[in-house]
Each structure stands twice: as C-alpha cells, then as structure tokens.
Amino acid sequence: MRKLIQGNEAVFRGAIAAGATYYAGYPISPSTEILNIASAYAAAHHREFNFLQAEDEIASANAVIGASLAGAKAFSATSGPGFSLMQEAIGYAQKVGVPSVFVDVQRVGPATGMPTMPGQGDIMQVKWGSSGDYTPLAFYPNGVEESFRVTVQAFNAAEESRSPVVLLSDTFVAHLNEVVDLDELVASAEVVPRSLPPLAQHEAGSPRFFAGVLMYESGPSAGEPATADADEYLRQYYDAKHRHVEVAKRYPLYEYGWNREAEVLIVCYGIVSRVASPLSEDYALFRPIRIHPILDDELREITASHREVVVIEANDGQYADMVELAIRREVKRVPLLGGRISIEAVRDGVERVLGGGPSEPPIPAAAAERVGPSPLEVAG
Numbered sequence: 001m002r003k004l005i006q007g008n009e010a011v012f013r014g015a016i017a018a019g020a021t022y023y024a025g026y027p028i029s030p031s032t033e034i035l036n037i038a039s040a041y042a043a044a045h046h047r048e049f050n051f052l053q054a055e056d057e058i059a060s061a062n063a064v065i066g067a068s069l070a071g072a073k074a075f076s077a078t079s080g081p082g083f084s085l086m087q088e089a090i091g092y093a094q095k096v097g098v099p100s101v102f103v104d105v106q107r108v109g110p111a112t113g114m115p116t117m118p119g120q121g122d123i124m125q126v127k128w129g130s131s132g133d134y135t136p137l138a139f140y141p142n143g144v145e146e147s148f149r150v151t152v153q154a155f156n157a158a159e160e161s162r163s164p165v166v167l168l169s170d171t172f173v174a175h176l177n178e179v180v181d182l183d184e185l186v187a188s189a190e191v192v193p194r195s196l197p198p199l200a201q202h203e204a205g206s207p208r209f210f211a212g213v214l215m216y217e218s219g220p221s222a223g224e225p226a227t228a229d230a231d232e233y234l235r236q237y238y239d240a241k242h243r244h245v246e247v248a249k250r251y252p253l254y255e256y257g258w259n260r261e262a263e264v265l266i267v268c269y270g271i272v273s274r275v276a277s278p279l280s281e282d283y284a285l286f287r288p289i290r291i292h293p294i295l296d297d298e299l300r301e302i303t304a305s306h307r308e309v310v311v312i313e314a315n316d317g318q319y320a321d322m323v324e325l326a327i328r329r330e331v332k333r334v335p336l337l338g339g340r341i342s343i344e345a346v347r348d349g350v351e352r353v354l355g356g357g358p359s360e361p362p363i364p365a366a367a368a369e370r371v372g373p374s375p376l377e378v379a380g
Contacts, residue, residue, distance in 0.1 A: 002181045007174045008033035010144045013182050014151025015075055017189045022074040024052040024063035029115050030171040031105035034077040057082035061089035068100045071198030077103035080122050090164050091130025092212050099158040105169045108339050117339025118171035120314035126166045127292050135244040138292040140168040142273050144178040148185050156192040161247040172271040253289035260284050265306035276346045296326035303327045314341050333359040344377035
C-alpha cells in the first residue's frame, strides 16, 4: 500500500526488513523519530525486537556492539554531536570486527551547532573520527524510498564486511515525507543473514578475541598481546582493509544524470542533489550514494568528459577534497553553510565560481540593531 512516509521512518523500516532485532539510542534532533519509532515497535513486538534508551550516546554505541556480539543485528541513530561521542566505540568495533549500523542524521556543527538546521559536516568524521587506520563503509540516500533501500544495503554491507557501517542522512532527508509503497520494497528486499557466530559460540580451534589492544589471533601465541609486533598488525590490518574494499565493490552506488552533454559537471549528494535539481537542463550530475570508500574509478571516468567540475555540499569542501585527490585535477567548490540549502544559494554559488569568483559567498555586515534570523535563500 502506498503511504506518506517520513525519511526517518523509512530508515527504521529498512532496518527491520534487513533483520534488525536491537536498537539502542539517545534522543537528539533530527534523528529522534527513529528512536521514538523503535520504542513503539519494541513495545508491540517485544518478543522479537529489543530497545534501549541509554543514558548517552557512548552507552548507546557500546550497547549496539554488545548486542551484535551476542548475535543480534543492531543499530543506533544520532546526529553530529552524538556521533562524535560514539567514535571511540566505533573504532573499537572496527578493530574487533563488529557488524552494526550507525545512522548519522547531520545538522550544522561543530559542537551543538544549529540543532534544527541541515548540514553535511560529518563526511570526514565518518572516515577519520576514531584513532588509527581503518576502512569504513558509508552510504547517503537522498529520498524516502532510497532511504529504505540503502538502509537494507548498509546492513548487508555490515554483515559482509564484519564492520560498523554508517548511514548518513540530514535534517531535510530525515524529515522529508513522500508517498511510497514500503510493503512492496520489503517483499523484494534481498537480505544478507548473520553468519558470524555469537559470542562464545565460535568454532573449535578458531577463537575470537574482543580486546581493543592488538592480540595474536592464531598460532601458538593466540590470545597473547601482540602490541610490539608490527608484522601481526600488518596481517590483521590488511586483512580487514581488503575485505572492506571487496565488499564496497559490491555497492558502486551513484547517479549520473541530468544533461550529460553539458560542459560542467555538478557533484552533490543527499538533500543538496534534490535542491539543486532545477539546474538539470544546464548541467550534468554525479551523485555519490556510497560516500566511503570514495567512488574513485567512477569519478575519474565520468569527470574526464566534462570541462569543469563543481562540488556543492553543505560543508566547507569535505567531499570536494576527496574528489580532487581521486581525479587529480582542481575542482570548484560551492559551500552551503549555516543551514542555507536552497536553490537560490546553489544557483548563486555556481554562477559565482564559474565566473571566476571565490568559493566563499559574500558575507553581509553585522546588523546594527536586533533583527530576526536571516532567510535560507540568498537576498537579491
């Protein structure tokens, strides 16, 4: 049945379709609807779904990890400030190899920032938020139906890679309402089952270790610390990296469209791609859905046929930096900051940078007297 569904609800429905049986979280806008829906669902399905409202985001992340190690497909949802608090636990889950999903509904930061305004400032936090080296997978849908489908894929990728996978969203995508038939999508969803045995049920002779510190995982020294053995670190690190890269190759998710014959290619993702759609007659579009690892082969192939590449994003060039590294050429940048994600701001920025102007928009002088908040659109 076709129903009016919100983006956050589609994420939760996608998690259930993927086999999730545990949610732990802490309320924070603009992700709180996921927690509310999870709470109500657990009350109605208490035998097959468990819910925890923890005391904070750190406890939520650790509860998700514990539930996953016990055999449950588990997830949490938060926003930028809470995601920052979860980073130590996420790094641990990367080290130990814990399938799990973390939903980050982004808002303007840093710190508490602008709690009700949309942003995309956590792109690099996903990749570099915890200590050390790891190879995270992250996806970013731009609509309600896609939020459902990509949530299922995020859970599948988590199982295949044996790692925490991040599902990115933003205030506008999370609170977007569209008419979709999620029942039809549930019926056609392809789900990767849990194959990793739960805690203490490993195969004989193949022990599993859950220490964040480096330990020998096999051989005569299994179970002993390996904190001074670079060779053992290399074996474990590259085993995980190669596994994650191979899994990422199964999800080369992106959109290449609009006017493909145009000289200028617009690169944008999430809600910005929806807001910028009135430019479709004059520009080509590359919209990454798999954010990490970056779609470097696809970007190199597609950008080669366009004279200019303009990256539009609601941060100060985080994805643009990655695009430049991937295609080895300069790109132009249009940052949409302070929650001002509008077609006026997009059009003004594109015209400015293509005309040889700076990435930074004109900054109005401070008001001499008390005024209301400035509008989202660019003043004429």
